[in-house]
Amino acid sequence: MxxxxxxxxxxxxxxxxxxxxxxxxxxxxxxxxxxxxxxxxxxxxxxxxxxxxxxxHQANLRFFLPNPLHLLIYFFVMFFFIYQSSVVMLAAVITGRVNPRIVHFRTRVRSDVARMVLANSITLTPGTITLDLNDDHLTVHWLFCDTHHMKAAGETVKGRLEPYVQRIWL
Amino acid sequence: MIMIREILALIAFSAAVIFGTAGLAGLFRFSDPYTRLQAGSLCGTTAVLSIFIGALLLSPTAAVSARIVIITLFFLISSPTGSHIVARFAWNIGVPHHDPKQKRTPVSRKKDTPS
Known part of the structure; x- marks a missing residue:
């Protein structure tokens, strides 16, 4: 008590x-x-x-207090990722060659804020939209799907974002 | 110095125009709600972000640029939330995603609705 x-x-x-x-x-x-x-x-x-x-239940200060340095780094990294995938998306709009698919995968980050930020970052990147987020299970619509293996798909979609998020929140 | 800033801002605004036009074209080219939302995110995220960067480069004082940074932060939170809500609603009522291998896209993903 x-x-x-x-x-x-x-x-x-x-x-x-x-x-x-x-x-x-x-x-x-x-x-x-x-x-x-x-x-x-x-x-x-x-x-x-x-x-x-x-x-x-968010019983850890690191669950919602961000690491300010890594938050700043993430801000600029996110800018880079947005522009990188925007150029890919631009080419796809012009050529019309897309292979959309719904993929499911799980994330390693543990706190609610970090999962929300990860899902929002996936949506913010052109080419991927988060459809659903249940606990640690993400449903993502991916425009440039090249694999049927869900773990490999997860690594491609979130693999480069997740380490940065893990450094900000637990 | 002013000249360099204006040239960089011009580049940012040109990028905004290009991405916005491409997003609008994709909105009409693609076929199903999810793919159209993807094209809309090109229009709604990258183009607006480029305009914010250009405005940040042209801002005269530190107070104005601080406000632009705050607006950018709130935009980065709110914009994907909006497109996520639309996509989530489409997913929950059972809209199927476009598959290039299938000739005809079914009306619904769910079994009980007539196709």
């Missing part, structure tokens, strides 16, 4: 601090009224929604 209350307090503080950071980012002013209003608002919203913002 005591551990649960401590965990709840930690989640509440993290939610409130994130809310306040976003408030500072949006208002971009350091007046007294703005700071007090932001603090009261973020505390109120955190008290209402901390259970939704960070689920109870």
């Amino acid at each position: 005591r551990a649960e209350r401590i965990w709840g307090a930690i989640r509440f503080v993290i939610t409130a601090v994130s809310m306040f950071a976003v408030w500072l980012l949006f208002t971009a002013s350091f007046g007294t009224f703005s700071l007090v209003a932001g603090a009261i608002g973020s505390l109120l919203i955190a008290a209402l929604t901390y259970d939704v913002f960070i689920a109870k």
Whole structure:
């Protein structure tokens, strides 16, 4: 019981601090009224929604606190991947040679946030769309399918993204 | 310095035009919802991202570029979520994906609906 209350307090503080950071980012002013209003608002919203913002079973700080350096690296890596697959996609639109197929595979990343980011990155890359995400099982529509082996398909679709995500979140 | 920035921004905007046109062409060329969404992601992700990069290169002050970075971040979160929702709905109601080997695409993936 005591551990649960401590965990709840930690989640509440993290939610409130994130809310306040976003408030500072949006208002971009350091007046007294703005700071007090932001603090009261973020505390109120955190008290209402901390259970939704960070689920109870995500019982590790590394599950939702990102590694900032690797997050920055991932941002630029993602830009590179988007442009790389956009050029492939451009050629496919012109020639019309596509081989679409639905593939299923599982991911190694463990936290909900990391899985969400992985699925979103797969959708963001032109050529692959995530259709469904159940726990660690991803259903992906892949436009340039060249294999029937589902594990090989998974390695091609997510193989280069997954190590970067694993370094940001656990 | 200004000249180099303008040339780089011009390259980024040209890339946006090319990718946007290709995405629009793919939207009409392809045959089923999933493949059309793929072409739409070319239009909706890469073209918009190129425009943001060009705007970032042309931004006059640090405050403006910080806002552009924030807009880009929110765009990177929201844009794939939208196309994922459309694709997930199509998958759940049983729309079959286009197979180039089959001559005629069936109406539904599910057994109980007439094809």
